[in-house]
Amino acid sequence: MRPMLKITDLSATVGEDSEAKTILNGLSLDVPAGEVHAIMGPNGAGKSTLSYVLTGRSGYEVTGGSATLNGEDILGMDPEERAAKGMFLSFQYPVEIPGVPVMTFVRTAMNAQRKARGEAEISAPDFIKKSRDVAKMLNLDAEMLKRPVNVGFSGGEKKRLEIYQMMMLEPKFLILDETDSGLDIDALKTVADGVNAMRDPSRGMLVITHYQRLLDYIKPDKVHVLAKGRIIKTGEADLALRLEKEGYDGVLGEAA
Amino acid sequence: MTTALRDFIKNPTAAELELVARYGMQPEDARRERAFLAFAETGLPHRRMEGWKWTDFKAALKALETPAAASAKDPLPDDGALVFRFTPKGFEAPAKLPDGIRMVVQPGVQAFPGAEDVPMGALAAALAGGGKRPATLAFEITSSEAPRLHFVFEGAGEASFARIVFLVRSGASLTLTESYLGGAGLTASVLEFDLERGAKLNRTIFQRGGAGEALAVTGIAHLGAEAEMTQTTLAFGAKVARMETRVVHQASGSKLNLNAAYLSGKGFHADITTNVRHGAPSCVTRQLTKGAVLDGGTGVFQGKFFVPRKTGQHTDADMQHQALLLEDGAQVFAKPELEIYADDVECAHGNTCGALDDAQMFYLRQRGIPETQARAMLTEAFIAEALGMADEAVRDVLLAEAQNWLSS
Numbered sequence: 263m264r265p266m267l268k269i270t271d272l273s274a275t276v277g278e279d280s281e282a283k284t285i286l287n288g289l290s291l292d293v294p295a296g297e298v299h300a301i302m303g304p305n306g307a308g309k310s311t312l313s314y315v316l317t318g319r320s321g322y323e324v325t326g327g328s329a330t331l332n333g334e335d336i337l338g339m340d341p342e343e344r345a346a347k348g349m350f351l352s353f354q355y356p357v358e359i360p361g362v363p364v365m366t367f368v369r370t371a372m373n374a375q376r377k378a379r380g381e382a383e384i385s386a387p388d389f390i391k392k393s394r395d396v397a398k399m400l401n402l403d404a405e406m407l408k409r410p411v412n413v414g415f416s417g418g419e420k421k422r423l424e425i426y427q428m429m430m431l432e433p434k435f436l437i438l439d440e441t442d443s444g445l446d447i448d449a450l451k452t453v454a455d456g457v458n459a460m461r462d463p464s465r466g467m468l469v470i471t472h473y474q475r476l477l478d479y480i481k482p483d484k485v486h487v488l489a490k491g492r493i494i495k496t497g498e499a500d501l502a503l504r505l506e507k508e509g510y511d512g513v514l515g516e517a518a
Numbered sequence: 519m520t521t522a523l524r525d526f527i528k529n530p531t532a533a534e535l536e537l538v539a540r541y542g543m544q545p546e547d548a549r550r551e552r553a554f555l556a557f558a559e560t561g562l563p564h565r566r567m568e569g570w571k572w573t574d575f576k577a578a579l580k581a582l583e584t585p586a587a588a589s590a591k592d593p594l595p596d597d598g599a600l601v602f603r604f605t606p607k608g609f610e611a612p613a614k615l616p617d618g619i620r621m622v623v624q625p626g627v628q629a630f631p632g633a634e635d636v637p638m639g640a641l642a643a644a645l646a647g648g649g650k651r652p653a654t655l656a657f658e659i660t661s662s663e664a665p666r667l668h669f670v671f672e673g674a675g676e677a678s679f680a681r682i683v684f685l686v687r688s689g690a691s692l693t694l695t696e697s698y699l700g701g702a703g704l705t706a707s708v709l710e711f712d713l714e715r716g717a718k719l720n721r722t723i724f725q726r727g728g729a730g731e732a733l734a735v736t737g738i739a740h741l742g743a744e745a746e747m748t749q750t751t752l753a754f755g756a757k758v759a760r761m762e763t764r765v766v767h768q769a770s771g772s773k774l775n776l777n778a779a780y781l782s783g784k785g786f787h788a789d790i791t792t793n794v795r796h797g798a799p800s801c802v803t804r805q806l807t808k809g810a811v812l813d814g815g816t817g818v819f820q821g822k823f824f825v826p827r828k829t830g831q832h833t834d835a836d837m838q839h840q841a842l843l844l845e846d847g848a849q850v851f852a853k854p855e856l857e858i859y860a861d862d863v864e865c866a867h868g869n870t871c872g873a874l875d876d877a878q879m880f881y882l883r884q885r886g887i888p889e890t891q892a893r894a895m896l897t898e899a900f901i902a903e904a905l906g907m908a909d910e911a912v913r914d915v916l917l918a919e920a921q922n923w924l925s926s
């Protein structure tokens with residue numbers, strides 16, 4: 263069976279023409295539906311770049327290879343089109359949107375996605391009920407959802423808000439870019455519960471993290487090591503433990 | 519008479535000759551003459567004059583002609599308001615006004631000190647009146663609970679001029695809304711406000727004109743002790759449009775909120791010009807101007823604070839101008855100016871011009887919001903801040919108008 267997300271030999275640069283710098287360099291990776299794959303790797307390895315290239319951020323140019331979601335080439339699509347197909351990125355650094363309240367934002371996003379898929383809009387009462395349920399599960403204060411998106415939110419609150427959006431939008435493929443950084447111990451558990459609740463045979467996930475701790479809660483099916491723009495090692499969940507103990511040098515020394 | 523009048527303006531253009539002819543048809547009045555002379559000193563303001571470098575009426579207004587486009591529909595609600603309507607030839611007012619509002623339709627021109635600083639205001643004062651239209655429309659407000667006054671400037675014609683003066687008595691308050699809806703080739707109005715001790719004014723200006731029109735709205739306010747003025751402008755511009763406001767803090771403790779938003783599309787020009795004089799100690803000015811401009815559109819912001827050495831002590835003033843260039847080919851000219859001679863003051867200013875933030879755009883689009891909608895959403899949120907202090911009867915309408923423009 264073909265994997266849900268299939269990345270083949272992907273290369274990408276960042277920056278303007280003459281200063282373009284190759285960040286992804288022949289990266290290949292398959293994530294079947296129903297699985298959670300973790301990506302670990304040193305700072306600057308290209309993990310966030312991969313998440314941006316997959317979701318279509320401008321400023322990154324794909325110079326080779328392909329990426330498909332359920333067999334469809336996604337690299338040619340606009341970011342909003344990919345979102346409507348179910349791609350969701352929990353940002354490493356969530357962006358502040360002054361003047362736009364969280365609820366307005368998420369409802370607009372949800373209806374835009376539904377419209378793109380030819381579905382009916384969600385009714386206001388249904389939306390409010392859903393929002394209330396999700397907020398409760400994530401221990402989010404209702405007042406927070408009336409504030410402008412991420413403005414004045416603490417680091418941990420921003421991460422929890424990413425997960426709130428994810429649970430509201432119910433995407434098909436999730437990329438979590440260091441969602442665990444900045445979370446306190448209880449929040450980490452809450453967020454992991456949220457993510458685990460989203461696990462589903464029809465859903466795929468890429469979890470980018472530096473720490474084994476998150477993977478104690480979100481058990482990955484595979485762990486990949488991304489370094490110098492490509493996946494250089496793939497293993498089972500225990501690879502994360504080894505990395506934590508021995509460090510990248512220790513583990514990669516044998517691969518390199 | 520006509521030959522003598524010709525000499526008023528040096529090398530007059532066709533439009534200026536028509537303005538001279540209009541002046542010639544007005545009844546003789548020494549104050550009117552003084553106002554017209556103040557205008558004639560320069561004629562229609564043009565790019566070689568200080569303060570008019572970016573907004574050139576002489577070049578834009580070749581002749582006085584009825585434009586092809588009809589007036590826009592008035593979006594501001596009029597329920598609960600007293601409505602006054604100026605058209606190029608007519609004037610309508612409510613038959614009866616409540617206690618606390620006195621209106622005097624003056625056949626003569628009221629004196630206009632400082633006319634030479636505001637050539638378009640001087641022109642409005644000199645040519646207002648004739649037919650049913652008052653030369654000077656004067657109001658005295660004595661109540662703190664007077665209903666909103668709503669002024670509509672609309673109707674087809676070559677030109678429309680109006681002069682309105684308000685005296686807001688001590689402790690009284692005035693809520694005023696103005697809709698400039700286009701329809702005339704040239705619209706020029708001048709409104710003067712005298713706020714006595716503790717008086718309040720909340721003024722909102724909505725402006726939408728045709729791409730072939732010229733418009734100048736001049737406001738002049740004097741604030742007494744502890745007086746409070748809040749002004750909100752939403753301007754969509756015209757071929758050339760200037761919204762000019764001059765405020766003098768005349769006695770201590772007065773407070774001014776001076777906000778504006780301009781949205782200029784292709785072929786439109788919107789100019790926000792302000793001049794605030796802190797002529798008394800311990801007065802406060804908060805000024806926020808936001809603009810969004812499309813390809814082929816022009817925005818102009820000129821703001822000046824003047825704080826004299828002695829009388830301006832303990833001034834607290836802040837001027838912010840932020841513009842979004844939504845497309846390549848959008849133009850914004852900005853000149854914020856602080857002229858401060860007093861030493862014990864808090865004055866600040868900020869001025870930014872730029873495109874929408876890429877990171878914000880991507881964040882919205884990643885969540886599934888299409889590019890055009892994302893841009894409209896971000897721009898609306900950006901603009902909204904400048905409209906937040908408008909009277910609540912019209913605030914949402916202003917926002918909705920901005921939103922419609924952004925999403926069309």
Ligand SMILES: Nc1ncnc2c1ncn2[C@@H]1O[C@H](COP(=O)(O)OP(=O)(O)OP(=O)(O)O)[C@@H](O)[C@H]1O
Nearest residue numbers: 276277283285303304305306307308309310311312
């Ligand atoms: N706009 C840019 N211009 C130049 N270099 C960039 C740009 N964006 C990213 N880079 C570089 O690309 C490399 C990969 O960055 P990326 O953010 O993908 O790393 P990462 O693996 O997510 O690291 P971290 O673990 O620190 O989050 C880094 O060296 C970074 O400096």
Ligand SMILES: [Mg+2]
Nearest residue numbers: 309310311354
């Ligand atoms: Mg990163």
